Amino acid sequence: MRDSLLRTAIVILAAALFITELLSPLHLLSRWPLAIAWIITLALIAARIPRFSFHLSYLYIPSAVIAIPVAIAAVLSPPNSADAMAYHLPRVIYWAQSGTVAFFPTPYYNQVMLAPLAEYIMLHTYLLTGGDHLINLIAFASYLGSIAGVSAIAGAFGLPPRAQAVAAFICATLPNAILQASGAKNDFLLAFCLVCAVYFAARRDVIFLALSIALAIATKATAYLFLPPLLIYAASVLPRRKLLWIAAAILAVNGPQYIRNLRLTGSPLGYDSAQGDGHYRWRNEHAGLASLASNFIRHTSEQLGARSPQWNDRVYRAALAAHRALALDPNDPGTTWPGARFSPPVNANHEANANNRWQLLLFLIAAIYAIATRNRTWSLYAAALFTAFLIFCFYLKWQPFLARLELPLFVCAAPLGAYFLAQFHPAITLAACLFFASNARLPLFENWTRPLKGPHSLFVTTRDDAYFNDMSQWNNRASYLESVDRVARSGCNYVGIDITENQLEYPFQALLRERNPNVRFIHAPAAPPPCAVLCPDCIGNQQKLTLYRDYGPPIEIGRFLLFTNTPY
Structure with a gap:
């Protein structure tokens, strides 16, 4: 069932992109052309994809229980993440009113040049329903798909059914995953595409691997940083002629956006800063081991925040000591976002910087165990995830709100954690899962932008007022x-x-x-x-x-x- 579900999801994502790009030049991106296109598309999918029966094993009931409050928050809240209101949703408005995804005049180039797949799906839901009521469900569906996908990866790597369910639960209880799954950002859709890419790579299914990689790139540019280890694996196990499918899929899926960016900026990837002036540049000003080490230390520090100010201060001081030992500046403007300063980590219930410290500890122990026991499969898997994180640190400037961008790596690491827990008595695994469930309580119910309890709960706040939940710093x-x-x-x-x-x-x-x-x-x-x-x-x-x-x-x-x- 999971295999059919993942294949169907990838086909639907590809269909959403191609429908958009086909209707856009004709200015036909409106309700009825989209409705007709989707009726035809879904009929073709139903006719071609094998039927599968839905059966939820009792092993996945805990993950389903965790998902229920997330679904409630996604349905009750409007899309209210600050980034979503800055460029994800405005680009949807401008596309909807013009009937095309052609670039439009804007001083904020993020609204036109960034990877558009998540916003294409938002556009479809916006036009088909006449509003933004379903937009948060895109991230929630990606959350559910990722839960299913990591369990499928665990199965593809030979873990037994119970361990596959544990992988799903580890993914479901990631604090940052819970917080992002009810919002309107695109990190979870990227996570889902990467999960599919890993799964189809394990299955050596080159067509769906190629589609998954191409769709990941079409979702968010951080895919370029996370994909190289997977591409190296694909190059090592697939015939060279089959690798052409990956290149062809990337160009077919991303070609229209590449062309639009090339015409505007001279680069298929667009400018390297939101205003095109180089001031708020995402990449490090100077690449090298120094910037890699500094960013690695700072990002790791951000993932270790706890509720204890004393602990957070110790983590901060350790990070500063590491910088001093390496003769590095923790606030080097060449590796630090303009206006930001490195500070002690926090234990936030906000999707932008919530950490996954306990799962990170599990993944580190699992990686060490795999290497120590010379388990080739899981050692290479851990090495691939670590390499992707190093590339992330090597390229991007440090920002105090980048924990959200690391979500796809944590999601993909869930099978690694399940592999390690599978080595122990079921009681140990149960204790670990209960601990993760307890750690998920605050993200589930006290999400700072979409809370389900407290004076600002979505149950007592009007939908119009909830638009401003992530805008307290502006107070406007x-x-x-x-x-x-x-x-x-x-x-x-x-x-x-x-x-x-x-x-x-x-x-x-x-x-x-x-x-x-x-x-x-x-x-x-x-x-x-x-x-x-x-x-x-x-x-x-x-x-x-x-x-x-x-x-x-x-x-x-x-x-x-x-x-x-x-x-x-």
Whole structure:
């Protein structure tokens, strides 16, 4: 059943991408063309893929129980992750209103140049349902698929059924996995594609391996950092002519986005910074062993945060001591995100920086055990995961919120942990699983952006208010709400948004679309001029006052300026 499920999921993901790219040039990305395309596609899938009966073994009931609160949070909450509101969801809005995924004018290039697969699926759900109510279920479905996938990997590597279920449970209880699985980011879809790639590599199924790799790249650029060990394995076990399938799949799946990026930036991968100016550059300024060592120490430190401030301070001091011993600067601007400073780790219930420290400990012990017992399969598997992490550290600058990007490696490591626990009496395995379940309580119920208990619980918070759960640092909820109300009452249907100050535009778009479904958005300044322009965080900005002077004196709303020529 798991094999058929994974194959079906990969085919559906590929279909979503190809439907999008086929309809986009014709500006047919709208509800009815998509509905017709999916009816035909699903009928073909049903006719070609062997039927499989659904049977949930009792061994997987614990994982299913863990997934229930995650599903509730995903359904009750709007998409409210800060990154999602900065570029994942705005790009969906602009695509939906234009009927195409062609690049659109924006000062924030993340909205156009980044890998688009997750947002393509968001676009389909948005257009087919008329809103964002199902968007969080994309990450949740990836969570379920990954749980099934890691158990399938464990089976492909020869572990017995009980150990396969343990692999699923380890994945299900990863704190960062629980937190991300109810949100709108794309890390879990990448994790699922990588899990499928590992599984089909173990099965030596080159067609689905190629598709999985291509779809991983189409989901998030960190796939380029995580895939090399898997590609090396594929090159060692597959005939050379079959490797051409992988290259062909990568080009077929990612070719349209490569071409769009090439036309805009001169590179198929786009700019190396969000604004294209090199200031907020993702990669290290100087590559070498020094940057690798510093980032390795800092990322490992971030994964060791606990609820004890004393423990966190000891971890921090140890990381600083390691930097001093190696004559490294822990805040080297060449390896550190601008404006960030290395600090003690935290035990956060936020998807951006929640750690998986106990599972990490299990994986490290499992890797050492595999090497010590000369188990070739699991030693190589552990080495592949470790190599992928080293590449990650070698290339990307350290940021205090990058734990989320490491999620795919933790998910793929779940079978390794299950292999180690399978060496012991079932009582030991049960104790470990109970410990992981206990450790999952806070992420399950006290997710900082999508809580199920407490004064801000999704059960007592309105959906509109929940959009702002990840925006407390800006403290501008009232400004968004008043701006939405004023523009809605003005009757303006062509609204400009000036986001050059790096503000989140999606809450304004989502709430205004609830009031006026016919409204269209454009990034200002634009021609023809829109009938209203919202400029977040523009109070005191003389340049903006001059730029939009034809609208007359703006309305001040907190730190927002609203320019409008429509009376109300």
